[in-house]
Amino acid sequence: MRIDALDQENVRSPFQRILRVIFKDKAGLFGAVLFATVLFSAVFAPYIVPHNPVAQSLDASRQPPAWQEGGSWEHPFGTDNLGRDMISRIIYGSRVSLTVGFFGVAIAMSLGMLLGLIAGYVGGRVDNIIMGVANLFLAIPYLLLVVVVAAVIGRSLINVILIFGFTNAPLFVRITRGEVLRIRKSGYVESAVSIGARPGRVVFHHILPNLIGPLLTVATFEMSGMIFYEAGLGFLGLSVPPSIPSWGNMLAAGRQYIQFSPWIAAFPGLAIVVTSLGMNLLGDWLRDILDPKMRRSAS
Amino acid sequence: MSGDTVLQVRDLCVQFDSVDGTVHAVNNVSFDLERGRTLGVVGESGSGKSVSMMSLLHLIAEPPGKITSGSARFLPSKGEPVDLLQLSRRRMGQLRGDRIGFIFQDPMSSLNPLMTVGAQITESINKHTDLSGTAARERTIELLEHVGIPGARDRYGNYPHQFSGGMRQRVMIAIAISCNPDILIADEPTTALDVTVQAQIADLMQRLSKELSISVIWISHDLGVVAGLADQLLVMYGGTVVEYGEVSRLFSHPRHPYTVGLLGALPKLGVSQERLVNIGGSPPSLFSPPTQCPFAARCPWVLDRCTAERPPLFAGEQFDQDDVRNNKLDALADAHLTACFYDLEHDRPRGVNEKPLVIPSENAKEHAHNE
Amino acid sequence: MQRYLFSRIIQSGLLMVGVLIITFFMVRLTGDPARTMVPRDASPERVEEMREAMGFNEPLVLQFTRYMGGAARGNFGQSLHYRKPAMKLVLERVPATIELTLAALSFALLFSIPLGILGGSRPGTIWDTLARGFGLLGQTIPNFWLALMLIVVFSVNLGWFPTFGRGGIISIILPAVALGFFPLGQFTRLVRSSVLEVRGEDYVRTAYSKGIDERQVLMRHVFRNVSITLVSVVGVQFGYMLGGSIYIESIFSWPGIGRMINEAVQARDFPLVQAIAVFSAGFVVVLNLLTDIAYALIDPRIRYED
Numbered sequence A: 001m002r003i004d005a006l007d008q009e010n011v012r013s014p015f016q017r018i019l020r021v022i023f024k025d026k027a028g029l030f031g032a033v034l035f036a037t038v039l040f041s042a043v044f045a046p047y048i049v050p051h052n053p054v055a056q057s058l059d060a061s062r063q064p065p066a067w068q069e070g071g072s073w074e075h076p077f078g079t080d081n082l083g084r085d086m087i088s089r090i091i092y093g094s095r096v097s098l099t100v101g102f103f104g105v106a107i108a109m110s111l112g113m114l115l116g117l118i119a120g121y122v123g124g125r126v127d128n129i130i131m132g133v134a135n136l137f138l139a140i141p142y143l144l145l146v147v148v149v150a151a152v153i154g155r156s157l158i159n160v161i162l163i164f165g166f167t168n169a170p171l172f173v174r175i176t177r178g179e180v181l182r183i184r185k186s187g188y189v190e191s192a193v194s195i196g197a198r199p200g201r202v203v204f205h206h207i208l209p210n211l212i213g214p215l216l217t218v219a220t221f222e223m224s225g226m227i228f229y230e231a232g233l234g235f236l237g238l239s240v241p242p243s244i245p246s247w248g249n250m251l252a253a254g255r256q257y258i259q260f261s262p263w264i265a266a267f268p269g270l271a272i273v274v275t276s277l278g279m280n281l282l283g284d285w286l287r288d289i290l291d292p293k294m295r296r297s298a299s
Numbered sequence B: 001m002s003g004d005t006v007l008q009v010r011d012l013c014v015q016f017d018s019v020d021g022t023v024h025a026v027n028n029v030s031f032d033l034e035r036g037r038t039l040g041v042v043g044e045s046g047s048g049k050s051v052s053m054m055s056l057l058h059l060i061a062e063p064p065g066k067i068t069s070g071s072a073r074f075l076p077s078k079g080e081p082v083d084l085l086q087l088s089r090r091r092m093g094q095l096r097g098d099r100i101g102f103i104f105q106d107p108m109s110s111l112n113p114l115m116t117v118g119a120q121i122t123e124s125i126n127k128h129t130d131l132s133g134t135a136a137r138e139r140t141i142e143l144l145e146h147v148g149i150p151g152a153r154d155r156y157g158n159y160p161h162q163f164s165g166g167m168r169q170r171v172m173i174a175i176a177i178s179c180n181p182d183i184l185i186a187d188e189p190t191t192a193l194d195v196t197v198q199a200q201i202a203d204l205m206q207r208l209s210k211e212l213s214i215s216v217i218w219i220s221h222d223l224g225v226v227a228g229l230a231d232q233l234l235v236m237y238g239g240t241v242v243e244y245g246e247v248s249r250l251f252s253h254p255r256h257p258y259t260v261g262l263l264g265a266l267p268k269l270g271v272s273q274e275r276l277v278n279i280g281g282s283p284p285s286l287f288s289p290p291t292q293c294p295f296a297a298r299c300p301w302v303l304d305r306c307t308a309e310r311p312p313l314f315a316g317e318q319f320d321q322d323d324v325r326n327n328k329l330d331a332l333a334d335a336h337l338t339a340c341f342y343d344l345e346h347d348r349p350r351g352v353n354e355k356p357l358v359i360p361s362e363n364a365k366e367h368a369h370n371e
Numbered sequence C: 001m002q003r004y005l006f007s008r009i010i011q012s013g014l015l016m017v018g019v020l021i022i023t024f025f026m027v028r029l030t031g032d033p034a035r036t037m038v039p040r041d042a043s044p045e046r047v048e049e050m051r052e053a054m055g056f057n058e059p060l061v062l063q064f065t066r067y068m069g070g071a072a073r074g075n076f077g078q079s080l081h082y083r084k085p086a087m088k089l090v091l092e093r094v095p096a097t098i099e100l101t102l103a104a105l106s107f108a109l110l111f112s113i114p115l116g117i118l119g120g121s122r123p124g125t126i127w128d129t130l131a132r133g134f135g136l137l138g139q140t141i142p143n144f145w146l147a148l149m150l151i152v153v154f155s156v157n158l159g160w161f162p163t164f165g166r167g168g169i170i171s172i173i174l175p176a177v178a179l180g181f182f183p184l185g186q187f188t189r190l191v192r193s194s195v196l197e198v199r200g201e202d203y204v205r206t207a208y209s210k211g212i213d214e215r216q217v218l219m220r221h222v223f224r225n226v227s228i229t230l231v232s233v234v235g236v237q238f239g240y241m242l243g244g245s246i247y248i249e250s251i252f253s254w255p256g257i258g259r260m261i262n263e264a265v266q267a268r269d270f271p272l273v274q275a276i277a278v279f280s281a282g283f284v285v286v287l288n289l290l291t292d293i294a295y296a297l298i299d300p301r302i303r304y305e306d
Helices: A014-024 A026-043 A086-122 A124-139 A142-153 A157-185 A188-194 A199-235 A247-255 A263-290 A292-298 B049-055 B089-095 B117-128 B133-146 B165-177 B195-212 B223-227 B247-252 B257-265 B304-308 B321-325 C002-026 C033-037 C044-054 C060-072 C086-121 C126-140 C143-157 C169-199 C202-209 C214-252 C257-266 C270-298
Strands: B005-018 B021-034 B038-042 B065-074 B100-103 B183-187 B215-220 B232-237 B240-246
Touching: A026 A086, A026 A263, A086 A124, A086 A157, A086 A199, A086 A247, A086 A263, A124 A157, A124 C002, A124 C270, A142 A157, A142 A199, A142 C002, A142 C214, A142 C257, A142 C270, A157 A188, A157 A199, A188 A199, A199 A247, A199 A263, A199 C143, A247 A263, A247 C143, A263 C126, A263 C143, B005 B049, B021 B049, B021 B065, B021 B215, B021 B232, B021 B240, B038 B049, B038 B223, B049 B065, B049 B183, B049 B215, B049 B232, B100 B165, B100 C202, B117 B133, B117 B165, B133 B165, B165 B183, B165 B195, B183 B195, B195 B215, B215 B223, B232 B247, B232 B257, B240 B247, B240 B257, C002 C060, C002 C270, C033 C044, C033 C270, C086 C126, C086 C169, C086 C214, C086 C257, C086 C270, C126 C169, C143 C169, C143 C214, C169 C214, C202 C214, C214 C257, C214 C270, C257 C270
Parallel strands: B038 B215, B038 B232, B100 B183, B183 B215
Antiparallel strands: B005 B021, B005 B065, B232 B240
């Protein structure tokens, strides 16, 4: 179906169309709201928590959530085995998760983009080497790699961020390189260079804008994944030190009490699910918006 | 000159829902198809030529497509006459492939890459005939030979990617004629092929349609291809029929400015031309329901009337309106119709009193699948 | 086709070498591997003892050569904890993990295929929503948390399933569901989008134009083409499940290599960790190779390359 510019009366304007798409996909909006909530809790944690997340109290230990027998609204989500308030710990835990996710993706994306650009642009041996290494890392079961490395280098926030940053770079390398190759093949670069454009300029004006869409989408999903993996590492006792409240650590602690105090493990996991849900919906939404189909009709 | 009618389409309208609005893809298309004859449907991209023919057997996506009105009376060689647009899904499945065959534009993508070509032909035979097993296989090999594939017996077990473009299209033809259909609808069957192969395939289809008495609807954007093959021509523009009639009459005395333009744009052998005639402007938007002539913006003979109302079909010479009103078979068979307010025949605007052809419509009848 | 397979085999060989290189350096990341292998509070003498025993004082090249040579013969040293050959220990526990992984895979495929087909062929209906829903859930629920919640509901509260141990069929159900949930999501998504895409293809339209009914079109044309894409993804998910088993086996006390690597990591038994890492990675490499071979055999476009 061809859309002709001559007849404007019955065609919806581009603005209307974008609005329609945004609101048609309520799931994406919901995801954005969820994510914003988590982000908010992470940023303003010290101001919104009802209690000190590391304050222990043997009296209040293992108190069930407010709506169960024995619970109280002083500790809405109950307390853990050391009497620490659950909801405060969960709010604080979001800080670790989001920090790991954000910086991990930042490192992975920067490293990946750089290597991908080099591999795609320079080609030849350099390309083969870079892709060989990237494929190697992609071939190893991810969790295995992460667990072993974490076990070797020890528990700290920086270490976790570095691990995720480096092990997720290969994916970004692949995407970036793929896009560079695609543009090279399309003759874009040759024609630009032939009219006198410098190769560096070509990169900035042609390749990077096309990269933003897919990279951003992947970044959102990767960030969600890193939150998962941080929790997983914490669960095995390999993430941040136990003094810092992280969802993974909380799950590890809660595991022993699963029979009689299941809320100690249930709530951190729920927090992970909610955050992950938000980010996945957001990622899907981004993908729909940045999809080439939309780009084509908008330009 | 008229044989008997095998398909009588009246007032077909198809719309599509899209994010940008409702597309009026096909507006009041009517024609008669005679037995054994070939109807060429000509128009540019977006003219509605494919959608109108494909919608006859609901081969368009519904949703977002919707057949909003029309009738398509089909008189098969065996069985009762039916209105194609009113058929139940089951009945439609029986007719498709059996009484009406289809050939699509791109033979590479139109064949399942994971199935042997033999299996894809046999599938149709198994579904619609009593043949099965070895008998079906033999018939398939026979068909492959008939459409000109050398070494048919061996090639039965080959896969589509092992054939060239022309060969694949022959396979498509074999599938389409496997059950001796009454009608063959071919949507740009030669467009994706090399020029020399185009001629071969066109010849093959002509030969087959004569041999097996199949009526062909040949859809194309290329007037040159269709000219030598068709008995009648349906010219479409902007989702509307602009001219309809017997091929030689259309070529010698075109009655619509668009047809004139198309003919002028054809390079002619033996005639030295300074330039090929170009039709200026661009096609109309299909988002508004047709309230004016779709070609008005590009027409050298445009009148005020053309943008004020939509031109109906005019028959020109003496015509029996009663025949049409009563849906007499082959009422339109000899007609030379044009949807134009300017009478090119006499080089003057049509008088306000000149009566258009009235096609009995079954307007505003919702066509839905009857389960 | 032969050329393709040959190059894939060479590739896999190179990958294995790469895996060995990575595992070699993995335990040496801190620069002082001996320290990582002893308890935190170990005395400097103890560390030096370890260094001598493991040969860390020798030149790196020598260590590497010895490692590679040992690997070629299947010798990955001794487990510090069990004092037995590491690879032998690994191979003993492998069948349990394979059993669990296959069970999880079966669970995932059993539900994802019909759900994906229904969702992809009926867009806009409840099936579509369900398919997309499961696709999403699979990605948002961590498997270790799911395992714990399943235990709470089905083991502790309802008492339907045992909480730990490898026994009969009943004992494998909860762990298989927990492990297979993520693949379930992935497969459902893939099948659904693949069905959607294939249904839009021209050859499906040709099939309809032959008068073949919906169900037959789905089975004969759509699913055949969808299953090709599924084959390669199954291989990838197997790799994921080997990783995921680290959690699931620990939670359910399932005696496989997942649990073993967790214990080995906690006990700082790095020779054993190395052996498990090499085995798992190698397994995935071989599996991917087999998947590619299967793919080449199934897809006639590769099989009959002129």
